[in-house]
Amino acid sequence: NAGVTQTPKFQVLKTGQSMTLQCAQDMNHEYMSWYRQDPGMGLRLIHYSVGAGITDQGEVPNGYNVSRSTTEDFPLRLLSAAPSQTSVYFCASSLWTGDNEQFFGPGTRLTVL
Protein backbone atom coordinates (compact mmCIF):
# COMPACT_ATOMS: atom_id res chain seq x y z
CA ASN A 1 0.00 0.00 0.00
CA ALA A 2 1.21 3.50 -0.79
CA GLY A 3 -0.69 4.87 2.23
CA VAL A 4 -1.49 8.57 1.94
CA THR A 5 0.05 10.38 -1.01
CA GLN A 6 0.14 14.11 -1.68
CA THR A 7 1.12 16.14 -4.71
CA PRO A 8 2.88 18.40 -5.29
CA LYS A 9 5.64 18.29 -2.64
CA PHE A 10 6.51 21.96 -3.18
CA GLN A 11 4.62 24.82 -4.78
CA VAL A 12 5.17 28.55 -5.18
CA LEU A 13 2.18 30.72 -6.07
CA LYS A 14 1.62 34.39 -6.64
CA THR A 15 -1.06 36.21 -4.68
CA GLY A 16 -4.44 35.67 -6.29
CA GLN A 17 -3.60 32.45 -8.08
CA SER A 18 -5.64 29.35 -7.47
CA MET A 19 -4.50 25.77 -7.24
CA THR A 20 -5.47 22.32 -6.02
CA LEU A 21 -3.48 20.19 -3.62
CA GLN A 22 -4.06 16.53 -4.30
CA CYS A 23 -4.46 13.84 -1.67
CA ALA A 24 -5.17 10.17 -2.14
CA GLN A 25 -5.21 7.11 0.12
CA ASP A 26 -5.41 3.43 -0.75
CA MET A 27 -6.33 2.08 2.69
CA ASN A 28 -10.11 2.35 2.20
CA HIS A 29 -10.32 4.87 5.02
CA GLU A 30 -13.60 6.69 5.49
CA TYR A 31 -12.28 9.74 7.35
CA MET A 32 -9.95 12.19 5.59
CA SER A 33 -8.77 15.60 6.63
CA TRP A 34 -6.53 18.51 5.76
CA TYR A 35 -4.28 20.30 8.24
CA ARG A 36 -1.93 23.20 7.95
CA GLN A 37 1.16 23.52 10.09
CA ASP A 38 2.76 26.87 10.80
CA PRO A 39 5.75 27.63 13.05
CA GLY A 40 4.59 28.14 16.61
CA MET A 41 0.99 27.25 15.75
CA GLY A 42 0.93 23.50 15.58
CA LEU A 43 -1.37 21.55 13.30
CA ARG A 44 -4.74 23.16 12.59
CA LEU A 45 -7.64 21.41 10.93
CA ILE A 46 -8.89 23.03 7.70
CA HIS A 47 -11.61 20.67 6.41
CA TYR A 48 -12.55 17.08 6.96
CA SER A 49 -14.73 14.38 5.46
CA VAL A 50 -16.37 11.40 7.13
CA GLY A 51 -17.06 9.67 3.84
CA ALA A 52 -17.61 10.12 0.12
CA GLY A 53 -19.96 13.01 -0.58
CA ILE A 54 -19.67 14.48 2.92
CA THR A 55 -17.41 17.35 3.91
CA ASP A 56 -17.33 19.80 6.80
CA GLN A 57 -15.31 22.70 8.07
CA GLY A 58 -12.57 22.49 10.61
CA GLU A 59 -10.91 25.20 12.64
CA VAL A 60 -9.50 27.35 9.79
CA PRO A 61 -11.60 26.78 6.62
CA ASN A 62 -11.61 30.29 5.12
CA GLY A 63 -10.00 30.48 1.70
CA TYR A 64 -10.15 26.74 1.08
CA ASN A 65 -12.62 24.39 -0.56
CA VAL A 66 -12.75 20.60 -0.56
CA SER A 67 -14.75 17.86 -2.21
CA ARG A 68 -14.96 14.11 -1.67
CA SER A 69 -16.32 12.44 -4.79
CA THR A 70 -14.60 9.13 -4.03
CA THR A 71 -13.40 7.38 -0.90
CA GLU A 72 -9.81 7.58 -2.13
CA ASP A 73 -9.41 11.25 -3.06
CA PHE A 74 -9.74 14.44 -1.06
CA PRO A 75 -8.39 17.47 -2.95
CA LEU A 76 -7.93 20.87 -1.30
CA ARG A 77 -8.50 23.95 -3.42
CA LEU A 78 -7.07 27.37 -2.72
CA LEU A 79 -9.46 29.80 -4.34
CA SER A 80 -7.31 32.96 -4.41
CA ALA A 81 -3.97 32.44 -2.73
CA ALA A 82 -2.78 34.90 -0.09
CA PRO A 83 0.60 35.18 1.66
CA SER A 84 -1.13 34.10 4.89
CA GLN A 85 -1.66 30.71 3.27
CA THR A 86 2.06 30.05 3.13
CA SER A 87 2.35 26.90 5.15
CA VAL A 88 2.96 23.18 5.14
CA TYR A 89 -0.22 21.26 4.30
CA PHE A 90 -0.79 17.72 5.50
CA CYS A 91 -3.52 15.39 4.38
CA ALA A 92 -4.49 12.61 6.78
CA SER A 93 -6.84 9.66 6.85
CA SER A 94 -8.18 7.28 9.44
CA LEU A 95 -10.29 4.17 9.32
CA TRP A 96 -13.60 5.42 10.68
CA THR A 97 -13.57 8.57 12.73
CA GLY A 98 -11.35 11.52 13.35
CA ASP A 99 -10.22 10.30 16.74
CA ASN A 100 -8.69 7.08 15.50
CA GLU A 101 -5.02 6.92 14.53
CA GLN A 102 -4.44 9.41 11.75
CA PHE A 103 -2.12 8.45 8.89
CA PHE A 104 -0.48 11.49 7.37
CA GLY A 105 0.80 12.15 3.90
CA PRO A 106 4.30 13.59 3.39
CA GLY A 107 3.04 17.16 3.14
CA THR A 108 3.01 19.97 0.58
CA ARG A 109 5.16 23.03 1.24
CA LEU A 110 3.37 26.04 -0.21
CA THR A 111 4.77 29.52 -0.54
CA VAL A 112 2.56 32.40 -1.64
CA LEU A 113 4.43 35.48 -2.80
Next chain:
Amino acid sequence: RKEVEQDPGPFNVPEGATVAFNCTYSNSASQSFFWYRQDCRKEPKLLMSVYSSGNEDGRFTAQLNRASQYISLLIRDSKLSDSATYLCVVNTRQNSGGGADGLTFGKGTHLIIQP
Protein backbone atom coordinates in the same frame (compact mmCIF):
# COMPACT_ATOMS: atom_id res chain seq x y z
CA ARG B 1 -7.11 28.56 27.77
CA LYS B 2 -5.59 26.71 24.83
CA GLU B 3 -7.06 23.25 24.24
CA VAL B 4 -3.78 21.33 24.38
CA GLU B 5 -0.70 22.86 25.95
CA GLN B 6 2.86 21.61 25.89
CA ASP B 7 6.22 23.01 26.87
CA PRO B 8 7.86 23.70 23.49
CA GLY B 9 11.37 23.03 24.82
CA PRO B 10 13.86 22.33 23.45
CA PHE B 11 14.81 19.65 25.91
CA ASN B 12 18.52 18.89 25.57
CA VAL B 13 19.17 15.50 27.09
CA PRO B 14 22.29 13.30 27.12
CA GLU B 15 22.06 9.91 25.48
CA GLY B 16 20.95 7.24 27.94
CA ALA B 17 19.06 9.64 30.20
CA THR B 18 15.38 9.50 31.08
CA VAL B 19 13.19 12.37 29.93
CA ALA B 20 9.57 13.19 30.66
CA PHE B 21 7.09 15.49 28.96
CA ASN B 22 3.75 16.66 30.22
CA CYS B 23 0.79 18.00 28.37
CA THR B 24 -2.45 19.54 29.67
CA TYR B 25 -5.81 19.60 27.92
CA SER B 26 -8.84 21.77 28.55
CA ASN B 27 -11.76 19.65 27.33
CA SER B 28 -12.84 17.37 30.19
CA ALA B 29 -15.05 15.43 27.75
CA SER B 30 -12.06 14.23 25.71
CA GLN B 31 -11.91 10.46 25.51
CA SER B 32 -8.97 9.64 23.26
CA PHE B 33 -5.37 10.61 23.85
CA PHE B 34 -2.24 10.08 21.80
CA TRP B 35 1.41 10.93 21.46
CA TYR B 36 2.65 11.54 17.93
CA ARG B 37 6.23 11.94 16.85
CA GLN B 38 7.30 14.34 14.11
CA ASP B 39 10.79 14.38 12.65
CA CYS B 40 12.14 17.55 11.07
CA ARG B 41 10.36 18.33 7.79
CA LYS B 42 8.39 15.10 7.95
CA GLU B 43 4.79 14.16 8.66
CA PRO B 44 3.56 13.28 12.18
CA LYS B 45 3.36 9.58 13.00
CA LEU B 46 1.58 7.88 15.86
CA LEU B 47 3.96 6.97 18.68
CA MET B 48 1.40 5.52 21.07
CA SER B 49 -2.12 5.82 22.32
CA VAL B 50 -2.62 6.74 25.97
CA TYR B 51 -4.94 4.60 28.06
CA SER B 52 -6.54 5.40 31.39
CA SER B 53 -4.53 2.75 33.21
CA GLY B 54 -1.26 3.90 31.66
CA ASN B 55 0.62 1.92 29.07
CA GLU B 56 4.13 1.03 28.09
CA ASP B 57 5.76 0.29 24.75
CA GLY B 58 9.40 -0.63 25.12
CA ARG B 59 11.25 2.39 26.45
CA PHE B 60 8.15 4.59 26.25
CA THR B 61 5.54 4.96 28.99
CA ALA B 62 2.41 7.06 28.70
CA GLN B 63 0.15 8.07 31.58
CA LEU B 64 -3.18 9.83 31.78
CA ASN B 65 -4.49 11.78 34.75
CA ARG B 66 -8.14 12.63 34.02
CA ALA B 67 -8.71 14.48 37.29
CA SER B 68 -5.92 16.93 36.54
CA GLN B 69 -6.37 16.71 32.77
CA TYR B 70 -2.80 15.98 31.90
CA ILE B 71 -0.94 13.37 29.91
CA SER B 72 2.69 12.40 30.28
CA LEU B 73 5.29 10.63 28.18
CA LEU B 74 8.39 9.07 29.70
CA ILE B 75 11.31 7.97 27.56
CA ARG B 76 13.89 5.75 29.26
CA ASP B 77 17.44 5.09 28.06
CA SER B 78 17.10 7.76 25.39
CA LYS B 79 18.73 7.19 22.00
CA LEU B 80 20.03 9.67 19.45
CA SER B 81 17.20 8.52 17.19
CA ASP B 82 14.64 9.76 19.73
CA SER B 83 15.47 13.34 18.72
CA ALA B 84 12.22 14.70 17.31
CA THR B 85 9.19 16.81 18.18
CA TYR B 86 6.59 15.04 20.30
CA LEU B 87 2.98 16.09 19.78
CA CYS B 88 0.33 15.63 22.44
CA VAL B 89 -3.04 14.96 20.84
CA VAL B 90 -6.59 14.71 22.23
CA ASN B 91 -9.92 14.16 20.53
CA THR B 92 -12.47 16.98 20.26
CA ARG B 93 -15.76 17.72 18.58
CA GLN B 94 -15.14 19.65 15.38
CA ASN B 95 -17.95 22.15 15.84
CA SER B 96 -20.59 23.12 18.33
CA GLY B 97 -23.26 21.56 16.14
CA GLY B 98 -22.02 18.12 17.09
CA GLY B 99 -19.72 17.51 14.16
CA ALA B 100 -17.54 14.46 13.92
CA ASP B 101 -14.83 13.84 16.45
CA GLY B 102 -11.41 14.94 15.39
CA LEU B 103 -8.04 15.50 16.92
CA THR B 104 -6.54 18.62 18.46
CA PHE B 105 -2.78 18.76 18.34
CA GLY B 106 -0.51 20.47 20.80
CA LYS B 107 2.29 22.56 19.35
CA GLY B 108 4.83 19.93 20.28
CA THR B 109 7.86 19.52 22.51
CA HIS B 110 11.22 19.51 20.78
CA LEU B 111 13.64 16.89 22.10
CA ILE B 112 17.34 16.81 21.29
CA ILE B 113 19.37 13.82 22.44
CA GLN B 114 23.04 14.66 22.69
CA PRO B 115 25.83 12.11 22.35
